[in-house]
Amino acid sequence: MENLVYIALFxxxxxxxxxxxxxARSPKTHLVGFVNSTLIAVAFIAAVTLALHVAEHGAVHVxxxxxxxxxxxxxxxGFLVDEVSVTMMLVVTLVSTxxxxxxxxxxxxxxxxxxxxxxxxxxxxxxMILVMSDNFAGLFIGWEGVGVCSxxxxxxxxxxxxxxxxxxxxxxxxxxxxxxxxxxxVADLGMLVGIFLIYWNVGSLQYDVVxxxxxxxxxxxxxxxAIALFIxxxxxxxxxxxxxxxxxxxxxxxxxxxxxxxxxxVTAGVFLVIRANPLFGLEAVHGVSMFIASLGAFVAFYxxxxxxxxxxxxxxxxxxxxSQLGYMFAAAGLGAYWxxxxxxxxxxxxxxxxxLGAGNVMHAMDDELDIFKMGGMKKVMMGSYVYxxxxxxxxxxxxxxxxxxxxxxIIESAFNDGSFIIWAILVITAGMTAFYSFRxxxxxxxxxxxxxALGFHPHDMYKYVLVAMAPLAILAISFGWFMNNFHExxxxxxxxxxxxxxxxxxxxxxxxxxxxxxxxxxFIAWKKYAGKGANAWKRDEKFEQSFIYQLVTNQYYIxxxxxxFIVQPYTIASKKFWEIDKAVVDGFVDFIGxxxxxxxxxxxxxxxxxxxxYLNWMGVxxxxxxLIAVISSVIG
Amino acid sequence: xxxxxxxxxxxxxxxxxxxxxxxxxxNLLMLFFATEVMLNAVNIAFAAIGSYYGDLSGQMFAFFIxxxxxxxxxxxxxxxxxxxxxxxxxxxDVISSMKG
Numbered sequence: 065m066e067n068l069v070y071i072a073l074f075x076x077x078x079x080x081x082x083x084x085x086x087x088a089r090s091p092k093t094h095l096v097g098f099v100n101s102t103l104i105a106v107a108f109i110a111a112v113t114l115a116l117h118v119a120e121h122g123a124v125h126v127x128x129x130x131x132x133x134x135x136x137x138x139x140x141x142g143f144l145v146d147e148v149s150v151t152m153m154l155v156v157t158l159v160s161t162x163x164x165x166x167x168x169x170x171x172x173x174x175x176x177x178x179x180x181x182x183x184x185x186x187x188x189x190x191x192m193i194l195v196m197s198d199n200f201a202g203l204f205i206g207w208e209g210v211g212v213c214s215x216x217x218x219x220x221x222x223x224x225x226x227x228x229x230x231x232x233x234x235x236x237x238x239x240x241x242x243x244x245x246x247x248x249x250v251a252d253l254g255m256l257v258g259i260f261l262i263y264w265n266v267g268s269l270q271y272d273v274v275x276x277x278x279x280x281x282x283x284x285x286x287x288x289x290a291i292a293l294f295i296x297x298x299x300x301x302x303x304x305x306x307x308x309x310x311x312x313x314x315x316x317x318x319x320x321x322x323x324x325x326x327x328x329x330v331t332a333g334v335f336l337v338i339r340a341n342p343l344f345g346l347e348a349v350h351g352v353s354m355f356i357a358s359l360g361a362f363v364a365f366y367x368x369x370x371x372x373x374x375x376x377x378x379x380x381x382x383x384x385x386x387s388q389l390g391y392m393f394a395a396a397g398l399g400a401y402w403x404x405x406x407x408x409x410x411x412x413x414x415x416x417x418x419x420l421g422a423g424n425v426m427h428a429m430d431d432e433l434d435i436f437k438m439g440g441m442k443k444v445m446m447g448s449y450v451y452x453x454x455x456x457x458x459x460x461x462x463x464x465x466x467x468x469x470x471x472x473x474i475i476e477s478a479f480n481d482g483s484f485i486i487w488a489i490l491v492i493t494a495g496m497t498a499f500y501s502f503r504x505x506x507x508x509x510x511x512x513x514x515x516x517a518l519g520f521h522p523h524d525m526y527k528y529v530l531v532a533m534a535p536l537a538i539l540a541i542s543f544g545w546f547m548n549n550f551h552e553x554x555x556x557x558x559x560x561x562x563x564x565x566x567x568x569x570x571x572x573x574x575x576x577x578x579x580x581x582x583x584x585x586x587f588i589a590w591k592k593y594a595g596k597g598a599n600a601w602k603r604d605e606k607f608e609q610s611f612i613y614q615l616v617t618n619q620y621y622i623x624x625x626x627x628x629f630i631v632q633p634y635t636i637a638s639k640k641f642w643e644i645d646k647a648v649v650d651g652f653v654d655f656i657g658x659x660x661x662x663x664x665x666x667x668x669x670x671x672x673x674x675x676x677x678y679l680n681w682m683g684v685x686x687x688x689x690x691l692i693a694v695i696s697s698v699i700g
Numbered sequence: 701x702x703x704x705x706x707x708x709x710x711x712x713x714x715x716x717x718x719x720x721x722x723x724x725x726x727n728l729l730m731l732f733f734a735t736e737v738m739l740n741a742v743n744i745a746f747a748a749i750g751s752y753y754g755d756l757s758g759q760m761f762a763f764f765i766x767x768x769x770x771x772x773x774x775x776x777x778x779x780x781x782x783x784x785x786x787x788x789x790x791x792x793d794v795i796s797s798m799k800g
Contacts, residue, residue: 673796676792
């Protein structure tokens with residue numbers, strides 16, 4: 065079993081090195097795509113075997129080597145494969161495998177094909193470290209690793225030009241990459257503080273040691289640790305107010321958005337909360353957990369409202385990711401950790417599918433993102449249409465689909481918990497989710513074929529890519545059917561969350577309410593956006609001028625606010641400090657350098673090649689030496 | 701009565717003359733002479749101080765210096781002749797070949 069753990073962990077790393085070391089400068093070769101995809105698939109098979117083993121025999125815990133051992137500090141490179149991490153491993157490796165295969169088609173025409181695979185596999189490796197580590201230090205390394213890979217991949221087309229901020233959504237990839245990285249850095253500081261607090265008070269970073277020691281710590285301390293760790297989670301999972309980077313991260317290639325900014329990396333924050341459930345489940349930190357749940361519900365609604373009016377196909381999907389992350393946090397905050405993890409997995413499948421479908425559309429439309437310019441594309445892109453339809457059904461939470469089971473469970477647990485405000489927000493958001501995801505589908509695939517008038521010639525993706533996406537579609541449909549098996553499997557490790565007696569009989573009613581809302585949303589979207597003829601070109605100018613529409617399209621002016629009140633003052637301050645730096649620090653260094661130069665320039669004249677003047681200088685030197693000797697003997 | 705101070709003053713004067721000669725003279729041969737004057741000023745001081753303390757090592761050292769100076773002059777004069785043959789002059793300003 066130990067070997068399988070290492071295979072699952074290091075196969076992506078080998079792939080990354082293979083592409084990065086040997087093919088970084090060579091022209092595009094399909095060998096890289098093939099080898100890397102195979103290696104990730106190997107990791108996936110290892111993860112499946114491990115999952116079967118864990119289900120039967122329980123967790124596997126291996127210690128590879130000592131990593132840091134100074135004084136009392138002892139951090140091993142240890143890996144823990146238990147129910148929680150093996151679920152994450154399965155999700156990560158499965159989605160990664162499909163995204164790798166997808167990328168061989170999607171990035172086919174890109175000249176940096178090899179580089180792309182080097183980064184993508186490195187990301188999978190970091191993510192595996194993040195989920196498999198048995199201590200907070202290893203988690204943090206993976207945490208930073210995925211951050212770096214995310215930066216590399218968002219800015220993959222770094223050569224694209226910087227466009228002005230107003231022309232949202234067209235900013236440059238390098239700008240978006242920096243934004244994502246810096247915002248995560250802010251949150252990571254919180255995370256680090258949390259880890260330090262744990263180390264100072266517990267003396268270890270191993271999960272089992274820390275969680276056993278938690279009940280002996282003071283309440284205030286526990287709350288501080290929980291808050292600090294959650295700040296880290298907020299950054300990685302793009303929760304308000306650190307959410308703006310996620311939509312801008314869509315500047316990266318679409319497979320990256322699917323893998324990193326939908327299915328895996330952004331769920332790391334949720335994973336952290338789930339992983340640290342012994343901490344967040346404590347009575348003392350109940351307030352923090354309630355805050356997590358409330359923030360989750362708020363973000364779910366907030367992001368969904370922005371998605372209602374977005375025109376950029378990738379941004380819509382990104383905002384829905386944000387919204388679904390809100391759902392996960394709501395569940396985790398309410399103590400329904402296993403439901404949060406279940407939704408995390410289900411979401412990873414259907415959201416990756418949705419993103420890859422959106423990628424197909426983009427690819428077909430020559431990187432055009434505006435859904436107003438599409439329409440009626442189901443004729444030319446049947447495969448992508450079916451996939452995006454399935455994914456949207458799952459996202460909207462219609463029966464049979466994966467999203468139905470997981471999202472319904474979250475909504476139900478909010479009701480069960482008695483948090484009716486959270487419940488109401490989540491229910492309304494579910495309706496909005498259905499509306500905006502089908503608005504996108506109808507705009508893209510139904511109605512008037514606007515793209516023809518605009519001169520696009522779309523064609524569907526390569527056949528093998530569409531076939532490779534099939535497992536995601538199957539899981540998007542069927543994952544929810546295994547809810548009971550999953551429940552049985554995961555509750556060996558995570559605390560169970562049962563609906564209480566008095567809400568049990570209300571459950572069918574609540575479920576129906578959500579479905580009715582979702583169907584209404586879909587119906588409105590159909591009415592409004594699937595039309596043909598001249599109507600399809602018309603836009604409600606008056607409504608688009610209204611305050612609410614403007615507020616929502618401008619993302620509640622939050623990016624603008626950050627720009628005005630944080631970025632610009634910071635830029636001004638930086639320039640000032642730069643000037644001070646130039647005057648003081650540089651000035652001092654220059655003074656030393658120039659002093660040496662000047663002295664040399666002046667004293668150079670002694671060396672004039674005339675023996676007589678040399679002798680004179682020697683005489684002067686001798687006199688000075690005598691003088692010094694006399695003075696020092698007088699002074700004593 | 702001529703005491704040790706007189707010798708030392710004489711030695712100092714001779715040394716200064718030699719020193720100024722080294723600094724001011726431009727002719728290499730004259731420089732040699734000036735160094736010889738300085739060496740002998742030191743010899744006088746050695747001999748005087750040696751006799752003042754009744755210690756023979758001072759005078760012994762003076763002999764040493766004379767021997768060394770003699771051999772130095774033998775080598776140095778040979779070099780001077782070669783230099784003269786090469787440049788036709790012993791003026792330092794003329795034979796300086798290094799340019800700073």
